[in-house]
C-alpha cells in the first residue's frame with residue numbers, strides 16, 4: 117500500500133524543511149488510507165503525538181550515495197500496485213533493504229531510498245520450503261534468465 121510522501125514543510129508551523137534537517141513523520145491509518153504529517157523537531161517536542169512515527173533527515177540535494185537497483189525497484193512497485201504474490205513481495209522487500217534501496221521506517225513501512233516514497237508491506241508467514249522456491253524465483257527475475 118502506498119503512503120503519501122513527506123511534506124515540504126512542517127505540518128505545525130508551516131516552515132519549509134531544509135537539507136540535513138531532522139524531521140519526524142507521523143502516520144495514521146484511517147479507513148484503509150494512510151494519512152501523513154511531518155514535523156520539525158521543535159514542534160514535535162512541544163507536542164509529541166501518539167501513533168506510528170519515525171525520524172529522518174532531509175537529504176542534502178547533491179548527495180546520492182547508492183545508484184538505484186531499478187529492476188528490483190520496478191518489480192517492487194509493480195507488486196505493490198497489483199497486490200499479487202504477497203510472499204514474493206515480502207522477500208523482495210527484505211532483499212531491497214539488504215541492498216540499501218529500501219529503508220525500514222517502522223513496523224511495516226518502507227521508504228524507497230532514492231525517491232523517499234513510502235510503502236506498506238506485510239510479511240506473511242513463509243515456510244522454509246516456500247522460502248527456497250521464492251529465493252530462486254527472485255534470483256531468476258533479477259538476473260533476467262541470462263544463464
Ligand SMILES: [Zn+2]
Nearest residue numbers: 126129156159
Ligand atoms: Zn515546526
